[in-house]
Structures are given as structure tokens and as C-alpha cells.
Amino acid sequence: MEENQLNPLKALDEWEDDLLLRYPDPEQIAEGKETKDYRQYDDPARDTVKEFYRLNHTYQTYDFVMEKRADYLRFNRKEMTVWEAFDFLNQLVDDSDPDTDLSQFQHLLQTSEAIRQDGHPDWMVLTGLMHDMGKVLCLFGEPQWAVVGDTFPVGCAYSPKIVYPEFFSANQDYNNPRYNTKLGVYTAGCGLRNVHMSWGHDEYVYQMMKDYLPEPALYMLRYHSFYAWHREGEYEYLLDDHDREMLKWVHLFNPYDLYSKNPVAPDWEKLRAYYEALVKKYLPEKLKF
């Protein structure tokens, strides 16, 4: 496949813009205003998102996820300080719209600042800062459909509430009796920790951070793109009590990710000292990628 066939999104956050159509900001609806001209459903930009999900749903098989885990979870590619890692991540520049799109780092900083302004614990601020670090997978050569987009369990039947569910019929697992029953390879109530999710930036950053942040933070990282669970309430039969307890933290985090985008970039020079101390408090000198 050619590069543009693998990567239909012009910009990585086209997927996130599309999320705002599916899950608009309730505060802006209540106030009767929208600060951004959200794309309409019939916008041609939606076709690229649709193609993105066609690829994602076709190629995110159980075997694919196992392969990516075996490779990336060795963390043998690179070692970087957090600050070097942000510079690295910022190489993901969207050529389509360089003036209006904020860098990856600025999205992270807007998320963490919105969390901080609401007085949440500092580990949650750090979670906001780090939550999309897994997008470096794109810089390691992964196609967009293996990095961003809604995530979902593999190895069992797909929820019809996952976006564009019709595309799952092209997935090789769809007709495999090992994987296509309600529980598939799992047992009822086994807990999400025993469930393999489609591969992407959530699982990767969770694995990177799992020794350093408290449990609610790890749920925020690991499941922030699992909309079929945290927004649609699906997959109840896979959950255990711990998941049900942690869901409130995933809910708490989601609006900061979705609704904190602002065209005005935060003033990093004013914020630097706070974040340097925060990173030092929780994270090691270098992170492994």
C-alpha cells in the first residue's frame, strides 16, 4: 500500500475534530454557542475520517495487536528525557494547516492547564501533559490507523456502537469462531486488564507510564480513546468491579482532552518552572520508547 492509502487523514487531529461532531461540548450547547465552526457531517473531510476507520477496522486484528505488543513493549527503540520526547513528538507537523493547528505539545499543555485550573491533583495534571505521548508511534513508522482513532477490544465480538461498525466485516477476525463470539477469548467479568485493546497511542503510553503514576491516571491514559466504553457504556460483560470504580476517572479526564482546544497557545515561558518540577516529582530522568 502507498503511504497516502495507509494514512488518509491530512492531520492526526482530524480524528479528534470528528470526535467533536460525535460528542459535542455540552457546555457550549447549553450556552447556545460554539467557538469553533465544527465540520458538518457531509463535509468531504469526513470521507477521509471514514476511510481512516475503514483501514483501522479492517487491519486491527487480534494477531496484529499481539505483534505490535511484542515489538513496542520491549521499549528498545530510544531513550529520551520528557523534554526531548516532546521535541520529538512535535516533529509530527500537519502540513495541511500549519497556521491553525497547534503542535502536539500545545494540545498536551492545554489539556494539562485546564486540569490544573480546575484544581485537580498534580498527578492528573501530569496525565494531561503525557496522555498523547504515544503518538510518537507515527514517527516510528506506524500508519495512522495503528496510532489514533477510537480503540476497542480485539479477540471478541465488536460492539455495534463503535464508530462505523459496518467496516468490521472486512476484518479477518470477523468470521473466526475463536474471536467472533460475545466473549471470544475472554471470560465474563475478567476485567479490562485482561482484555487486549486495538493497538494505538493509549496502550503504548500506558505501558510507558505504568510504574510512575497512580491507578486512576493509568486508566485515563489506557482507555481515553475507548469511547465505546466510557461514552457508550458498552462491554459491561468484560468489566470487573475495579473497572467500574475507575470509570469515573476516565469520565473526569475525557472533557479536558476533547474540549480544552484553544487557538491561543499557552505561554510556555511562564509555565516551564511548574512543569519541570512536576515531571521531576513523578518521572525518571529518561523515558524508554
Ligand SMILES: [Fe+2]
Ligand atoms: Fe489521545
Ligand SMILES: [Fe+2]
Ligand atoms: Fe488528546
